[in-house]
Amino acid sequence: MKILSVCVALFGLLALGVAQQFHDLAGGGLGVTALISALAIWRSVNLSSFLKIFIWIFAVETIVFGLCVLAAEASMWPAAYAEYKLPVTLPITVAIFSILVYLVAQTKVVGQMMKIADRYFDTAERGHARIWPLPAFGALERHVAVAMVVFLVLINQAQVGISVRLSFFNRDWFNAIQNKDASSFWQLLLLVFLPWAFVYVASSLIEFFVQSMLVIRWRRWLTEYYVDRWLGGHTHYRMSLTGSKADNPDQRISEDVNRFIDGGSDGASAGGYGIYSFSILLISTLSSLVSFAVVLWGLSTNFTIPGTEFRVPGFLFWIALIYASTGTLVTHWIGRSLIGLYFERQHMEADFRFSLARLREYSEQVALLDGERTEQASLRERFGGIIGNWLALISRRLKLLSFTATFRQLSPIIPFIFTAPFYFAGTIALGVMTQTAGAFSQVESALTIFVSYYNSLAGFKSVVDRLTSFDEAIENAKMLGTMGPKRRATEGGVGAALEDVHIALPDGTRIVETEKLALPHGESALLAGPSGSGKSTLFRAISGIWPYGQGSIHIPDGASVMVVPQKPYIPMGTLRAAITYPKAPDSHSDEEVRQALTDCRLANLLNCIDREEMWSQRLSGGEQQRLALARALLTRPDWLFLDESTSALDEKLEAELYKMLAMRLPNTTLVSIGHRSTLGAFHARRIDMTETEGGQFTPRDTPAAAAE
Numbered sequence: 001m002k003i004l005s006v007c008v009a010l011f012g013l014l015a016l017g018v019a020q021q022f023h024d025l026a027g028g029g030l031g032v033t034a035l036i037s038a039l040a041i042w043r044s045v046n047l048s049s050f051l052k053i054f055i056w057i058f059a060v061e062t063i064v065f066g067l068c069v070l071a072a073e074a075s076m077w078p079a080a081y082a083e084y085k086l087p088v089t090l091p092i093t094v095a096i097f098s099i100l101v102y103l104v105a106q107t108k109v110v111g112q113m114m115k116i117a118d119r120y121f122d123t124a125e126r127g128h129a130r131i132w133p134l135p136a137f138g139a140l141e142r143h144v145a146v147a148m149v150v151f152l153v154l155i156n157q158a159q160v161g162i163s164v165r166l167s168f169f170n171r172d173w174f175n176a177i178q179n180k181d182a183s184s185f186w187q188l189l190l191l192v193f194l195p196w197a198f199v200y201v202a203s204s205l206i207e208f209f210v211q212s213m214l215v216i217r218w219r220r221w222l223t224e225y226y227v228d229r230w231l232g233g234h235t236h237y238r239m240s241l242t243g244s245k246a247d248n249p250d251q252r253i254s255e256d257v258n259r260f261i262d263g264g265s266d267g268a269s270a271g272g273y274g275i276y277s278f279s280i281l282l283i284s285t286l287s288s289l290v291s292f293a294v295v296l297w298g299l300s301t302n303f304t305i306p307g308t309e310f311r312v313p314g315f316l317f318w319i320a321l322i323y324a325s326t327g328t329l330v331t332h333w334i335g336r337s338l339i340g341l342y343f344e345r346q347h348m349e350a351d352f353r354f355s356l357a358r359l360r361e362y363s364e365q366v367a368l369l370d371g372e373r374t375e376q377a378s379l380r381e382r383f384g385g386i387i388g389n390w391l392a393l394i395s396r397r398l399k400l401l402s403f404t405a406t407f408r409q410l411s412p413i414i415p416f417i418f419t420a421p422f423y424f425a426g427t428i429a430l431g432v433m434t435q436t437a438g439a440f441s442q443v444e445s446a447l448t449i450f451v452s453y454y455n456s457l458a459g460f461k462s463v464v465d466r467l468t469s470f471d472e473a474i475e476n477a478k479m480l481g482t483m484g485p486k487r488r489a490t491e492g493g494v495g496a497a498l499e500d501v502h503i504a505l506p507d508g509t510r511i512v513e514t515e516k517l518a519l520p521h522g523e524s525a526l527l528a529g530p531s532g533s534g535k536s537t538l539f540r541a542i543s544g545i546w547p548y549g550q551g552s553i554h555i556p557d558g559a560s561v562m563v564v565p566q567k568p569y570i571p572m573g574t575l576r577a578a579i580t581y582p583k584a585p586d587s588h589s590d591e592e593v594r595q596a597l598t599d600c601r602l603a604n605l606l607n608c609i610d611r612e613e614m615w616s617q618r619l620s621g622g623e624q625q626r627l628a629l630a631r632a633l634l635t636r637p638d639w640l641f642l643d644e645s646t647s648a649l650d651e652k653l654e655a656e657l658y659k660m661l662a663m664r665l666p667n668t669t670l671v672s673i674g675h676r677s678t679l680g681a682f683h684a685r686r687i688d689m690t691e692t693e694g695g696q697f698t699p700r701d702t703p704a705a706a707a708e
Contacts, residue, residue: 001045001052004059008095009038011063018070027073030092034062037095040102048114049121049142050275051105053149054283058098066091097283109461112468116260117275120221121145127217141221148214155207156280162200167438169193175431215262215276222261226253229474234545238477241506241547248350252470256346259463274460316418316436320443323414327407335400338393338458343465345389352382363617415440484547489557495520495669496542496559496639501551502696503534503541508548512538512689513696521556521638524662524670526679529689533697535673539563539641555639562637566644568628570616576609579630588634596630599660601653621648629657633664640665642672651678658682 012034019027037059044055065086071077072085104110120142127141169192176184230236230249239249262274297317359366359375366375415437423433485501496519503512512534519525527535540546542553543563555561570578577585579593594606602623619627625648632640640661646654655678661670662682672679680686689697 001041001047001055004056005038005042008034008041008059008062011066012038015066015070018073022073027070027088030066030069030088030095033092033095033099034066037062037098040099044102044105047102047105048111048118050114050117050279051101053121053146054101054153054279055098057150057153058094058101061094062091062098065094109464112464113275116222116464116467116471119225120218123221125221141217145214145218148210152207152210152214152280153283155203155210156283159200159203159207162196162203163442165196166193166200167435167442169196170438171431171435173431174434175429178430211262211276211280218261218276219258222257223253226257226470233478233481235474235477235481237545238480238547239473242473242477242480247347248354249470251346251350251353252466256463256466256470259460260467274463278457278460316415316440317443319414319418320440323411327404330403331400331407334403335396335458338396338400340462341389341393341396342459342462345386345393346462346466348382348386348389352379352386355379355382412437412441480547485541485549485551485553487542487544487553487555490554491557494556495523496556496561497554498542499552499554501541501549501553503537503546503549505537506548510549510694510696512541512549512698513692513694514698517687517699519639519669519671521669522667523685524683525672525685525687526683527671527673527687527689527699528675528702529697533689533691535689536565536643538699539643539671539673542641559638560635561639561641562632562635563641563643564628564632564645566625566647567621568624568631568645570619570624570627572612572614574610574612575605575615578615578627579609580634581631583634592634596633599633599664600626600630600657602626602630622653625649626657629661632661636665637668639669639671642670642674644673644675647674651676654678655682 012031014031015027015034016031019031041055041059044052047055068077068086069088069091077085105114123140123142125141126138127144128136128138129144130136169188173185173188173193175181176188230239230253236249258274260274262276355378359379366372416433419428419433419436422428423430428436485498485503490497498514498517501512501514501517502510504510527538529535537546540563541549543561544553569581571581574585576593579596580587590609593609597603597605597609605623615627616624625645628645646657649657654676658679659682661668670683672683686702687699688702690700691697
């Protein structure tokens with residue numbers, strides 16, 4: 001950026017020198033603007049990577065367009081292209097754009113947006129791309145993204161230039177109609193309008209394709225980024241423990257990421273615009289504003305205030321500015337509460353969908369309890385919140401729409417009101433009148449972008465807020481991951497051990513304390529005690545996922561630990577995928593999978609291994625527990641912690657499975673939580689959670705005789 005800044009500064013000095021030599025005030029303005037732009041670029045070294053793309057574009061354009069202007073000023077412009085001399089306002093405009101980007105980047109809301117956007121434009125990952133008809137090639141993903149953004153910005157600026165050219169066609173064409181000049185009419189139509197219109201349409205198609213590719217690549221990367229951060233290091237679990245305000249992470253990843261990038265398909269929720277759309281829209285708007293403001297200023301130079309002879313330079317430009325400013329202020333005053341309403345709507349919609357999904361998952365339990373009426377009442381209540389929010393949105397948007405619709409209806413006729421007296425007096429021709437109206441419309445539209453897109457901006461801001469709060473929740477959960485009892489690998493150890501460990505609940509209440517607890521390798525143990533004494537929490541701490549407490553948990557280096565909860569997780573997909581989880585479905589042979597099912601008394605499912613079903617609903621509680629034990633047989637961990645993992649089985653089947661585990665996993669140390677007295681027969685040691693005077697529980701060995 002500093003080299004670029006020096007180049008712009010040198011150009012600015014050159015422009016000042018040329019302006020002084022030719023006594024050109026506009027050239028002096030170009031030089032001053034370029035120097036200010038150079039200062040902004042110099043200070044943009046630590047700016048957002050996404051915004052740096054636009055600063056680079058505008059800085060290079062400042063130099064290129066500015067050199068063309070200086071060449072014309074120094075009579076070095078080719079005579080054959082005299083009609084295509086660039087106005088000095090063009091390099092001044094792009095220089096101002098680079099300054100504006102720097103200033104906008106200092107605002108808090110833009111900082112929030114760029115923090116999310118920059119992750120993609122800073123990635124060091126490699127990707128693949130293809131430019132037809134060339135073969136595919138590999139490159140850094142961020143380089144591909146930057147190239148696509150630059151291309152889209154340039155093609156968008158070219159479209160603005162075409163629009164300006166067509167405005168002059170419009171002027172000449174209507175003048176030809178007024179003068180009944182058939183030759184000029186057809187010549188302009190065939191040789192000016194049709195070629196430029198074709199180029200514009202072709203550029204729009206190319207723009208759509210490149211934009212679509214950029215959006216899907218960006219969304220894929222950002223979705224994978226959030227999924228990795230959410231799932232990495234048990235962050236998702238710790239977020240659930242903290243009661244994080246980042247509700248419904250599924251929606252934040254699947255919907256909010258899409259809406260952030262390009263608005264998604266639900267225009268009512270996010271307005272159909274995202275960070276890319278608004279960036280390009282803003283550039284297009286500013287380009288149109290400057291380009292057509294110059295045209296409008298020139299056309300209305302000799303206009304007077306109606307009823308007087310007082311001339312105001314750029315009269316219609318000032319009318320458009322006053323009109324747009326008034327509309328912007330009124331629009332914000334009416335619609336400022338929309339951001340909060342959209343945020344609340346997304347929260348309520350996600351809660352309602354989650355309730356429906358949860359009801360589907362537990363449909364059997366609800367049916368057994370005859371709980372349909374309660375669920376209906378709960379769903380009605382949740383949906384009632386959506387209705388209330390929707391009515392509030394309708395009320396606010398109705399007020400906003402009543403103003404903006406009136407505003408837009410009045411906008412087209414205002415320039416005709418001010419130009420009509422001059423047309424009827426014969427001062428201006430019909431073509432000039434229509435061109436003036438068109439230029440006024442473009443300037444007014446650019447100035448009222450806030451009015452036109454307020455609803456979209458409100459929806460987009462709510463998406464940014466949701467992703468920002470999601471990021472904060474993830475960071476808090478990751479910080480929580482550094483807390484709690486520490487798992488330490490021990491070299492040459494023959495067992496696991498807890499040393500000076502205390503375990504607390506999320507609210508800080510201590511529940512388990514132990515100075516020393518050894519779990520020698522090969523010695524099975526039964527952990528017993530009253531409900532709420534911290535048995536399951538102790539297992540969670542040993543597995544390394546519980547973040548509350550202190551102390552050291554020693555595990556032999558390289559040893560694997562597996563915890564089987566009372567209600568195991570059964571993923572969607574085939575039965576094979578459920579058995580081999582978390583490994584890939586093809587990580588074990590058919591023979592191994594079938595043997596594990598048979599050993600766990602699930603031979604009735606042997607013909608269903610590759611069938612896709614909702615197995616969490618298809619299987620009974622006892623079958624799910626046996627499936628989890630089959631998973632343990634395939635995993636063959638060094639330590640297997642069973643947290644009431646056979647509670648849904650009868651005592652006879654439970655006994656058979658414990659004997660099977662001892663036979664199939666001779667090198668696995670088995671530690672169980674259970675309340676049945678019959679479990680003692682399958683363990684060499686019994687540990688009871690004993691309550692201390694302070695109200696905590698501590699694990700203590702019970703003589704073997706008491707366990708029998």
